[in-house]
Amino acid sequence: MSRILLSPVTAVICNEKFEVTENAAIQIEGNRIVYVGPAAAAPPFEADEIIGGQQFVALPGLINTHTHAGMTLLRGYADDMALEPWLHERIWPFEAHLTAEDVYHGTLLAIIEMLRGGTTCFCDMYHFYERGAQAMIESGVRACPSAVLLGFLPEPQRRIANGIAFVREYQNAGNGRITPFIGPHSLYTCDHDHWAAMIAGARELGVPITTHAAETRREVADVIAQWGASPIQTLQNIGALEAPLLAAHCVYVDEADLAVMGSTPLRVAHNPTSNLKLASGFAPVPQFLQRNITTGVATDSTASNNKLDIWQEMRFAALLHKATTGDPTAISAQQALSMATREGAQCLGLEADIGTLETGKKADVILVDFNKPHLTPRHNIVSHLVYAVNAADVDTVLVDGRILLRGGGFTQLDAEKICADAEVRARRLVAASR
Numbered sequence: 001m002s003r004i005l006l007s008p009v010t011a012v013i014c015n016e017k018f019e020v021t022e023n024a025a026i027q028i029e030g031n032r033i034v035y036v037g038p039a040a041a042a043p044p045f046e047a048d049e050i051i052g053g054q055q056f057v058a059l060p061g062l063i064n065t066h067t068h069a070g071m072t073l074l075r076g077y078a079d080d081m082a083l084e085p086w087l088h089e090r091i092w093p094f095e096a097h098l099t100a101e102d103v104y105h106g107t108l109l110a111i112i113e114m115l116r117g118g119t120t121c122f123c124d125m126y127h128f129y130e131r132g133a134q135a136m137i138e139s140g141v142r143a144c145p146s147a148v149l150l151g152f153l154p155e156p157q158r159r160i161a162n163g164i165a166f167v168r169e170y171q172n173a174g175n176g177r178i179t180p181f182i183g184p185h186s187l188y189t190c191d192h193d194h195w196a197a198m199i200a201g202a203r204e205l206g207v208p209i210t211t212h213a214a215e216t217r218r219e220v221a222d223v224i225a226q227w228g229a230s231p232i233q234t235l236q237n238i239g240a241l242e243a244p245l246l247a248a249h250c251v252y253v254d255e256a257d258l259a260v261m262g263s264t265p266l267r268v269a270h271n272p273t274s275n276l277k278l279a280s281g282f283a284p285v286p287q288f289l290q291r292n293i294t295t296g297v298a299t300d301s302t303a304s305n306n307k308l309d310i311w312q313e314m315r316f317a318a319l320l321h322k323a324t325t326g327d328p329t330a331i332s333a334q335q336a337l338s339m340a341t342r343e344g345a346q347c348l349g350l351e352a353d354i355g356t357l358e359t360g361k362k363a364d365v366i367l368v369d370f371n372k373p374h375l376t377p378r379h380n381i382v383s384h385l386v387y388a389v390n391a392a393d394v395d396t397v398l399v400d401g402r403i404l405l406r407g408g409g410f411t412q413l414d415a416e417k418i419c420a421d422a423e424v425r426a427r428r429l430v431a432a433s434r
């Protein structure tokens with residue numbers, strides 16, 4: 001069992017009290033944190049490896065609560081378009097030519113981008129999910145993959161059965177790093193029978209559902225026409241909120257929806273960049289927080305973002321709602337950082353294992369190098385983490401007790417090859433979709 005010591009570091013615990021411990025030591029045995037606290041009070045620990053320095057700020061690995069990792073191959077392929085032509089003329093024709101191998105390589109590209117920037121766990125929904133999950137297992141990252149289920153594709157019931165079988169098969173794969181979800185795309189792409197089958201599958205296996213909900217005005221109108229109620233109330237009406245459900249977006253929600261959200265295990269994945277880029281609108285996140293609705297931050301796909309950078313999403317979450325509410329206290333730096341760590345873990349139902357730097361938790365830890373002009377002076381570490389740190393400032397990344405990034409370089413993954421493979425695959429897809 002490997003024994004790693006991170007010391008001295010400044011540890012941002014990201015717990016309820018949001019403690020920041022200077023001159024801290026973090027002791028890691030196997031895949032668990034066995035001590036976090038002042039280095040001076042640490043119990044004796046014989047480490048195989050020691051990483052530390054006054055410049056390092058340690059925090060729990062960041063969590064991306066909603067993405068479509070395989071879509072990295074579409075990065076920069078279609079920008080500055082309205083949602084409908086964007087989907088119909090560019091995204092779906094490109095995706096029609098995707099193969100399982102494309103998704104494997106696109107997912108690897110997404111993973112190295114996220115790991116390089118300190119994101120150690122993400123919730124994913126995409127096609128060819130088994131090959132996607134293979135990339136997650138091999139790379140060492142932590143992830144919650146799901147089969148995206150679109151009712152208009154051929155043989156939906158067979159696809160649903162496959163998606164449920166995938167959950168059963170991959171539960172706890174990769175030494176417990178893989179936690180599959182059930183992933184109906186949305187209420188407007190799946191009908192009543194599809195939803196009933198997926199809710200039954202999620203209940204039987206005791207796993208959460210993740211879906212898109214209330215992203216655009218048009219979606220809300222379509223769902224009301226199809227189902228007779230708003231997306232959030234429809235989810236409640238069909239029994240989808242009797243167990244945990246992670247809904248991406250929740251931009252268009254009214255008072256009645258908020259009441260449902262506050263009284264059910266619905267969690268929100270907030271995607272500020274994606275909502276900005278597609279001009280979808282502004283999710284009322286300050287109201288979510290007032291009502292204790294668990295909310296994480298997310299990138300959505302690189303087609304609607306175009307980065308998988310949780311630092312950017314945190315920053316936008318903190319800035320955007322100041323502008324929309326006219327209140328500079330609407331979301332604080334600490335609240336934004338909570339959304340990317342502790343609350344992100346709650347969104348995924350993984351709060352017992354990740355999301356804070358505490359004894360007993362799994363060792364998903366990142367070190368940010370604060371020895372930088374844009375992080376000087378160090379008046380307030382949490383403020384810097386949200387308003388000033390860039391993904392490139394991440395120096396070291398551990399997932400499940402394994403060092404995957406050190407000194408900004410990958411220890412096991414061949415980033416150059418992953419990028420070159422993705423480039424070749426993206427070019428082939430562009431040629432095929434013309």
Ligand SMILES: [Zn+2]
Pocket residue numbers: 066067068212248300301
């Ligand atoms: Zn999405």
